[in-house]
């Protein structure tokens with residue numbers, strides 16, 4: 531987003547609110563978040579009450595943006611700093627908010643990214659794809675690489691000149707990783723892996739499987755997995771920079787990195803503003 535446009539948006543709470551409302555209500559057509567009825571009446575406090583189910587709601591009820599205590603202009607500033615990859619502590623200083631408030635809002639952004647990633651999970655990767663696993667958290671002494679204890683295994687699929695799909699997996703056994711590869715990669719694709727034997731069955735699953743032996747040569751013509759290895763090393767540097775990521779939050783951060791990679795040529799600010807204006811899906 532153009533900086534001058536951004537500055538106009540954050541000029542006041544009203545301008546920021548107007549921008550966000552544009553994502554919340556198409557053509558300003560409001561409806562009850564609970565039953566979708568378009569019939570409601572206004573309450574004295576500015577909210578609306580559904581004429582059908584009686585549910586009272588305001589402009590952001592039920593949406594991600596309604597979580598936390600930020601004003602619309604504060605949200606937009608936070609999204610900008612998120613786009614610029616500032617640490618939560620630096621954001622708190624810049625925004626004059628408490629660390630806890632900023633952290634909660636950042637978690638909300640990450641959760642909205644997570645939900646979108648789940649919604650897009652059905653779209654397949656194809657053509658020439660790289661498949662590889664890695665381990666995060668190498669500080670601890672002990673066994674390195676595959677099978678190392680106390681590390682978080684990650685599994686990734688990267689479509690050359692396309693999208694990446696990464697996730698935390700319980701283990702990197704054949705059943706787990708092949709199962710994921712089969713559900714995410716289009717049949718008939720060329721799949722590049724290293725010589726790890728768990729990938730051997732790929733050729734029986736409808737793929738052309740090409741292996742690269744890192745011990746012998748780093749790349750052999752088009753047979754290389756540098757794209758995904760590049761992603762992993764970027765992700766690992768990022769994790770070190772944002773130290774103190776807890777293991778149970780880690781999947782959320784990995785999806786953020788997937789999001790950043792997949793939208794590398796797009797305007798992340800606008801996309802996140804849109805995500806935050808979505809309704810939070812029901813858990814049940």
Ligand SMILES: [Zn+2]
Nearest residue numbers: 562565580583
């Ligand atoms: Zn209703």
